[in-house]
């Protein structure tokens with residue numbers, strides 16, 4: 510990182526020491542990802558400032574292993590381990606959180622299609638998504654249904670002939686204005702509660718919905734929007750999985766989503782550590798570099814300890830998943846720990862930068878905003894705590 514903080518991630522020439530704990534395949538993947546991310550990093554300042562996603566980077570992300578890696582070979586992916594896909598996400602988080610968020614949503618959509626799509630749906634949606642020809646989004650949240658996703662009210666009314674008419678509003682949907690299809694959760698019968706919730710593949714070309722921008726504090730290069738479904742007609746062939754099984758389908762991707770966010774948060778913490786260290790060495794006050802002051806060393810040491818601990822936590826959850834364990838508890842712990850750690854580390858980076866760290870365009874300012882997002886989507890910190898409590902004590906605090 511440059512000392513002023515205005516510049517772009519500048520990786521050390523050699524592999525970072527923490528790659529030594531990866532096997533050679535995984536380290537090679539991380540190296541390839543870092544090379545590509547360094548290549549696209551010059552697009553970051555303008556994209557974040559103008560809130561535009563440079564869509565041309567997506568095929569390259571797929572080529573280095575993002576999204577495709579999470580999908581089995583039989584479905585057109587490359588079937589990487591959970592550890593390898595998470596390491597890719599750490600690299601994306603270190604370079605550019607908006608790119609990590611984009612890769613995360615594409616991965617989620619691809620995983621749902623792979624888990625529940627018919628052969629025909631895989632051909633129409635999954636294959637082109639993995640080829641970088643189609644982009645998908647995922648919509649569950651609504652104005653009245655956030656943490657309590659089962660409370661959603663978007664209605665899917667069955668029409669004569671078997672198709673469905675979707676009406677409702679989805680909120681804060683990542684990249685819905687870019688994607689040409691989305692996975693939308695809606696209820697076929699509100700009286701059935703969670704058992705009425707069904708996943709639908711909604712296509713832009715068919716019309717019936719519009720997006721409304723919701724300009725957001727973090728990850729500014731992604732689009733965040735409400736999706737207003739105004740009677741979008743979805744053919745029966747676009748029901749994803751079984752009618753009434755939409756929520757359990759979404760739960761199938763919950764571990765990898767939480768792991769991906771955890772790894773991305775570790776990347777944010779790593780980037781904050783690198784930026785703050787560079788600044789502490791270059792910036793002089795009282796006739797010497799900040800780096801020589803013990804209180805600044807305390808900030809940097811705490812940042813390094815937290816970034817390293819976050820890495821161990823997400824990698825141990827990934828290794829458990831790779832060993833075939835359920836690991837839902839460990840993925841919740843990981844999401845909780847890593848997202849909170851990223852916030853603490855990014856806050857300390859701002860402190861090391863002083864006023865410069867609060868200025869638009871400064872790397873610490875961006876990391877601070879991007880870290881702030883992490884404790885909210887994919888289950889807030891409070892929901893992770895409740896999950897952990899339920900797993901440990903056998904009692905749900907919610908219902």
Ligand SMILES: Cc1cc2nc3c(=O)[nH]c(=O)nc-3n(C[C@H](O)[C@H](O)[C@H](O)COP(=O)(O)OP(=O)(O)OC[C@H]3O[C@@H](n4cnc5c(N)ncnc54)[C@H](O)[C@@H]3O)c2cc1C
Pocket residue numbers: 614647648649650654655656657680681682683684725727728733882885886887888889890891892895907
């Ligand atoms: C940048 C961004 C991108 C997003 N992208 C998407 C997307 O692509 N698709 C999508 O569907 N959604 C998306 N979301 C929405 C996200 O999933 C929700 O914000 C999240 O589920 C939390 O819901 P909420 O914001 O309505 O908060 P609420 O559920 O209203 O929670 C507000 C606060 O209350 C706490 N709380 C709630 N219930 C409890 C409880 N029982 N006990 C203790 N505390 C509780 C929460 O932890 C939180 O602190 C995105 C959000 C953001 C910020």
